[in-house]
Amino acid sequence: MHYMKRGTLVLNHLKEEYLQPALLESIKQFTDCYPIPENLKDRLPVPSQFYYGKEIWEAAVCAILSGKNLLLAGHKATGKNIFAENLSAIFGRPRWDISFHVNMDASTLIGCDTFENGKVVFRPGPVFQCAKYGGFGILDEINMAKNEALAVLHAALDFRHVIDVPGYERIPLHPAARFIATMNYGYAGTKELNEALTSRFVVIQMPMITHEQLKRLLQCEFPAIKTKYAEQFAALFLELQKKCENSEISSKPLDLRGLLDAVALMERGLEAHTALDMGITNKSFDIYEQTFIRDIIHTRIPRHLEHNQLFEV
Amino acid sequence: MNYDIQEEKRAKNIIWTAAEDYSFEPLYLAFNQDNTADVYLNLIIGLVYKWYDKTEIEQLFHSLGTGQRELYEGIFWLGLENAAYEREVPLRPALKELRTEYAARNLKAMHKSASDVLLCALQRGRFCEILGKDSPLSGWKKELLSSLSYSAQLSSCEIIEKTKKIYQTYFRYIPHAPSKKSGSYFLQKVLPAFYSLGRVHSGFVRVHTSSVKETDSPAPAGAFVRQLGVLFQFTHLEREELSKKYVQACFGESMYPEQTVHKIEQSLCTGNHAGLHLLFTRASLMPLTACPEKFQKEIQTFRQQTILQKEKNIQYYRNALPLHHNSILRLSEKLSNALDSLTDEEVSRSYSGRLNTSQAWRAFCLDDNRIFTKKGEHLSAGFSVDLLLDASSSRKNCQESIAAQAYILAESLTHLHIPVQIYSYCSIRGYTVMRLYRTYQENKQNKDIFSYTAAGSNRDGLALRGAAHLMEESPCEKRLLIMLSDASPSDDRCAKEGPFYQNHEYTDSVGIQDTAKEVRNLKNRGIQVLGVFMGIEKDIPAAKEIFGRDFVRIQDIHYFADSVGNMLLHSLLSL
Numbered sequence: 005m006h007y008m009k010r011g012t013l014v015l016n017h018l019k020e021e022y023l024q025p026a027l028l029e030s031i032k033q034f035t036d037c038y039p040i041p042e043n044l045k046d047r048l049p050v051p052s053q054f055y056y057g058k059e060i061w062e063a064a065v066c067a068i069l070s071g072k073n074l075l076l077a078g079h080k081a082t083g084k085n086i087f088a089e090n091l092s093a094i095f096g097r098p099r100w101d102i103s104f105h106v107n108m109d110a111s112t113l114i115g116c117d118t119f120e121n122g123k124v125v126f127r128p129g130p131v132f133q134c135a136k137y138g139g140f141g142i143l144d145e146i147n148m149a150k151n152e153a154l155a156v157l158h159a160a161l162d163f164r165h166v167i168d169v170p171g172y173e174r175i176p177l178h179p180a181a182r183f184i185a186t187m188n189y190g191y192a193g194t195k196e197l198n199e200a201l202t203s204r205f206v207v208i209q210m211p212m213i214t215h216e217q218l219k220r221l222l223q224c225e226f227p228a229i230k231t232k233y234a235e236q237f238a239a240l241f242l243e244l245q246k247k248c249e250n251s252e253i254s255s256k257p258l259d260l261r262g263l264l265d266a267v268a269l270m271e272r273g274l275e276a277h278t279a280l281d282m283g284i285t286n287k288s289f290d291i292y293e294q295t296f297i298r299d300i301i302h303t304r305i306p307r308h309l310e311h312n313q314l315f316e317v
Numbered sequence: 318m319n320y321d322i323q324e325e326k327r328a329k330n331i332i333w334t335a336a337e338d339y340s341f342e343p344l345y346l347a348f349n350q351d352n353t354a355d356v357y358l359n360l361i362i363g364l365v366y367k368w369y370d371k372t373e374i375e376q377l378f379h380s381l382g383t384g385q386r387e388l389y390e391g392i393f394w395l396g397l398e399n400a401a402y403e404r405e406v407p408l409r410p411a412l413k414e415l416r417t418e419y420a421a422r423n424l425k426a427m428h429k430s431a432s433d434v435l436l437c438a439l440q441r442g443r444f445c446e447i448l449g450k451d452s453p454l455s456g457w458k459k460e461l462l463s464s465l466s467y468s469a470q471l472s473s474c475e476i477i478e479k480t481k482k483i484y485q486t487y488f489r490y491i492p493h494a495p496s497k498k499s500g501s502y503f504l505q506k507v508l509p510a511f512y513s514l515g516r517v518h519s520g521f522v523r524v525h526t527s528s529v530k531e532t533d534s535p536a537p538a539g540a541f542v543r544q545l546g547v548l549f550q551f552t553h554l555e556r557e558e559l560s561k562k563y564v565q566a567c568f569g570e571s572m573y574p575e576q577t578v579h580k581i582e583q584s585l586c587t588g589n590h591a592g593l594h595l596l597f598t599r600a601s602l603m604p605l606t607a608c609p610e611k612f613q614k615e616i617q618t619f620r621q622q623t624i625l626q627k628e629k630n631i632q633y634y635r636n637a638l639p640l641h642h643n644s645i646l647r648l649s650e651k652l653s654n655a656l657d658s659l660t661d662e663e664v665s666r667s668y669s670g671r672l673n674t675s676q677a678w679r680a681f682c683l684d685d686n687r688i689f690t691k692k693g694e695h696l697s698a699g700f701s702v703d704l705l706l707d708a709s710s711s712r713k714n715c716q717e718s719i720a721a722q723a724y725i726l727a728e729s730l731t732h733l734h735i736p737v738q739i740y741s742y743c744s745i746r747g748y749t750v751m752r753l754y755r756t757y758q759e760n761k762q763n764k765d766i767f768s769y770t771a772a773g774s775n776r777d778g779l780a781l782r783g784a785a786h787l788m789e790e791s792p793c794e795k796r797l798l799i800m801l802s803d804a805s806p807s808d809d810r811c812a813k814e815g816p817f818y819q820n821h822e823y824t825d826s827v828g829i830q831d832t833a834k835e836v837r838n839l840k841n842r843g844i845q846v847l848g849v850f851m852g853i854e855k856d857i858p859a860a861k862e863i864f865g866r867d868f869v870r871i872q873d874i875h876y877f878a879d880s881v882g883n884m885l886l887h888s889l890l891s892l
Contacts, residue, residue, distance in 0.1 A: 117674040124674045232410060243334050250339040251879070252330055254647055290646055292323065292639035296330050303335065303360050306411045 335363025
């Protein structure tokens with residue numbers, strides 16, 4: 005039972021985060037009550053990273069246990085998608101990822117007619133499947149889509165809990181089905197959700213990752229990294245974040261995965277500044293912006309840094 | 318010393334990062350001999366802001382106001398550098414390496430003779446100390462340097478007290494309370510605290526970056542700058558025809574035929590602007606020989622100045638090309654997503670794409686395989702943007718920046734396929750000159766914006782009427798007008814409405830009320846008017862009266878494109 009092993013892994017992690025025992029018990033009851041069908045086990049996420057933050061975990065678990073849909077709002081690199089994936093894993097539900105874009109329409113979400121064996125048949129979309137099989141639908145960057153395209157979700161998200169497909173059937177939502185939307189705001193071009201849609205979610209404001217959380221993440225990913233430098237990389241990322249918030253640089257180099265990739269390259273033996281260039285600086289294709297980023301790196305990471313200064317041998 | 322704005326911005330960014338605060342303008346910036354930002358010294362400046370009380374530290378700097386000011390400032394920096402370093406080094410492993418590199422680099426470049434200057438001698442001593450070399454200092458100088466090795470434990474108050482004591486002991490100097498600052502200056506003062514090569518090497522530069530004069534009594538917008546030989550805005554009571562020829566000779570011939578001009582003026586130059594004229598021009602100049610003879614010399618001088626200004630504008634843009642290019646990219650990025658959500662979709666039949674089941678029969682019956690639908694996008698954003706730039710002589714001190722910022726804006730909007738039209742206005746001899754740089758269709762004409770030159774006064778109300786006329790050419794239903802203004806309309810020609818016909822000068826409340834009225838008229842016609850106010854504090858109420866809530870104040874013209882971007886974004890999202 006590989007998926008159970010995964011769930012156990014996440015559960016153990018949560019215990020570390022001191023999730024209330026009552027909540028853990030409720031999660032267990034939920035997973036026991038709604039076992040995952042065999043044919044959907046491949047959709048169960050395998051978390052490789054975990055979200056750190058007790059209050060956020062508690063708030064989200066409570067919301068999901070109460071049958072609510074979640075809207076995770078926050079800036080880039082606040083861990084929204086990791087957290088959504090973690091939630092799906094801990095509740096042992098299959099996951100459907102739906103990335104939103106401006107040309108999204110109702111048929112992309114619900115499904116559309118198609119031609120099969122000389123007949124017009126309905127081809128279900130991700131929201132339809134999620135609703136039918138009790139999955140967790142992750143509506144990524146929900147505010148990128150036009151509000152009118154999202155109107156089709158209203159009945160699924162509110163008290164009606166149904167999806168009505170014109171000319172097909174009206175299907176009730178599986179009791180384990182939940183929708184977790186993520187949205188960036190304040191960044192270039194993102195817009196606000198309309199009131200009708202927002203009111204159908206409970207909203208969690210994802211806080212910026214803290215220095216301590218970042219340090220812990222780095223130490224978790226790279227057990228050999230020395231604390232002194234885990235702190236420097238964490239500080240470096242936060243400085244980039246602040247620069248981005250103040251619109252001095254674009255959001256492209258603010259890339260947590262890029263930082264982790266850079267440290268991985270350093271662990272392999274690559275010189276620190278070259279690795280950071282590859283993981284962070286070069287994500288921006290603007291030479292002037294690169295100068296700003298390199299200045300931050302130079303003031304944080306010494307130029308001549310040996311591998312044994314960075315990692316325990 | 319000539320620091321380009323991109324290195325200035327870079328220096329500020331290092332300081333803000335170290336200070337963990339972006340809300341202040343640093344009092345000092347540090348540059349290398351080659352005018353690039355000095356990473357270590359700017360880091361130290363930022364760390365001083367991080368660890369110590371900004372107000373108290375800056376207050377002491379402001380109070381150093383005698384002939385020896387550079388020495389006293391330098392001494393204070395020597396102490397602050399040590400204190401900030403000691404305090405930060407346990408938290409930042411790279412700092413030690415940066416400091417050593419800085420000391421080695423500067424000691425190597427330092428002339429021995431420079432040590433004759435006390436501050437340079439002290440600095441040489443500090444460099445040797447950092448590098449672990451024997452100190453070249455002896456006696457009281459050595460003692461002074463030693464007392465400037467402020468430790469990490471000292472608070473802001475203790476540092477200030479200690480510094481004052483050093484001034485008193487070694488120089489018999491007591492700093493006085495700072496006098497109230499008036500006026501502003503740009504890259505005003507060079508401080509040799511960290512010089513290592515006479516007076517022209519790596520050092521702090523005291524700045525107060527502001528292109529806007531914050532004086533209580535600003536010069537009138539129509540100030541006569543005769544010495545430049547370029548401004549002739551005060552009215553001469555010569556014949557109308559001569560004025561017309563003169564203005565056209567300076568700014569360019571009208572882009573409309575005579576009859577059209579007559580019609581336009583009949584409709585626009587009414588009410589407060591009765592009897593005045595509008596000149597819409599693309600700066601196509603008549604031969605000098607065709608100009609009024611008695612003004613030929615003046616006109617020639619003006620034309621030369623205009624060409625010179627254009628060259629300056631281009632050079633200014635080129636000097637900070639990466640910075641300006643960065644601004645274009647950022648602005649485009651900022652607006653692109655918002656625009657995507659406004660872009661119209663076009664659905665057409667296609668051989669591939671999404672199956673249109675209602676058309677599927679065509680494949681079997683008509684052998685027409687175009688049974689799929691494909692979405693295309695209209696490139697048009699559905700709205701147009703007009704930029705109206707104040708080109709009166711009050712803009713003389715920042716012409717290059719205005720041209721650069723307007724160019725950035727034009728390029729960004731062009732990239733995003735937003736129809737944009739840009740023009741400036743100024744008033745001279747009864748003519749309000751509307752200089753058109755590019756129309757909605759002229760996507761390759763953005764460079765013409767570098768012809769921006771400031772002269773004359775500003776009759777904002779009439780300029781807005783002129784803008785409304787030019788906006789009639791807009792290919793879009795939704796129209797946005799962005800106006801760069803100091804909310805201080807002023808023209809030597811009177812307003813012709815009201816009971817006091819003769820003494821109704823177009824300035825202060827008369828000008829403001831007229832401009833506000835024209836803004837309201839434009840809004841009533843469905844044009845969204847956004848104001849970018851760059852003026853003095855006392856004119857903020859005027860800006861509010863003119864633009865209502867739809868204006869933003871910028872302290873520095875360098876924020877113009879960014880601010881307009883934010884306003885546009887806001888407007889787009891509410892469209």
